[in-house]
Amino acid sequence: MTVKIGMIGAGGIARSHINALKKVEQAKIVSIFDLNTAGAQEAAALVGARVAESADALLNPQEIDAVFICVPQFARGELEEIAAKRGIHIFVEKPLGLELAPVRQKEQTIRESGVINAAGYVLRYFDTVQKVKQYLEGKTIHLIQAFRIGGSHPAPWWSQLHMSGGNLGDAVTHQIDMIRYLAGEYKDVTAQFGRNSLQTLKPETTIPDAGAVSFSLQSGAVGTITESCLSTHFSGSEIKFIGADFMVNITGNGRTVSIIDNTQNITITSRQDPSYVQDKAFVEAVASGSRESILCSYADGINTLAFTIAAYQAAEKRSTISL
Ligand SMILES: NC(=O)c1ccc[n+]([C@@H]2O[C@H](COP(=O)([O-])OP(=O)(O)OC[C@H]3O[C@@H](n4cnc5c(N)ncnc54)[C@H](O)[C@@H]3O)[C@@H](O)[C@H]2O)c1
Known part of the structure; x- marks a missing residue:
């Protein structure tokens, strides 16, 4: 079966999906919509798709089996609900939104519709991350130490907190998600954020330039995440999982993992393109009707969003927020 x-959306992440889907045998991109028509035309030309007149016109179940929603989180409106009600399977980019109530409402509509759905937590699909998941199964982690430091997304929407959710909500969301995927659900969170550089360098922005978040998991493990989106001379990401007799370190957004214990000291770097693995898994799920290959459903992605929102609330209230 060809999945139409x-x-x-035809911006940065849409281009990445187009490249990945071009290699997925069962997939055919038939239509693209973007408010920026020139961008949509350029993307459509890459795959011989047509440019739709509107998002509503694109969501036509006579023409497509599935939709990839690649517009930023502030711009999704009711797209997921419209697609679900029309029986169109849904892949939606991370983060799922900016507030919990509308996202929970969308999840209910998606669930009731029965359509196949996936959220773009792409790092889960690395073979290296899968190896760590297997390794950590049943192990007692007591400490998690994570950071993600680097640059900002160039689009204007990204530097506005109410449109992007900031670096924590939009980029570090991958590390937040990876921690719960590999070590279990969060229990509570406390946090502080600053704008020490941005307030003078780019006063028109509203996002923090740095965050320091600490949390506990339901397992009892405790941990920290520090982040910055304004660092010219250092960038990188890391998540260390520490146990009494082991240490796992995930670097390069999941591409490289090290596992050290009494019997081994190994470092593995993945050769995979996780976007390809992710998109293939979604397309195969739509074609077969089996969701097994999808590693993050829409419902699953909600707890990752909940953590970000709780971290900002904790900072504002200067208290610990339970999840
Ligand atoms: N999974 C990942 O690793 C990953 C990486 C990058 C971005 N993303 C996510 O993908 C989404 C988009 O990010 P991006 O980097 O592609 O942004 P971008 O700014 O490069 O592109 C966004 C596109 O959406 C279009 N757009 C905006 N509002 C629209 C609307 N209402 N209707 C139609 N088109 C509209 C813009 O014209 C633009 O072409 C964000 O949610 C982001 O968090 C995910």
């Missing part, structure tokens, strides 16, 4: 795909 519509794509809403």
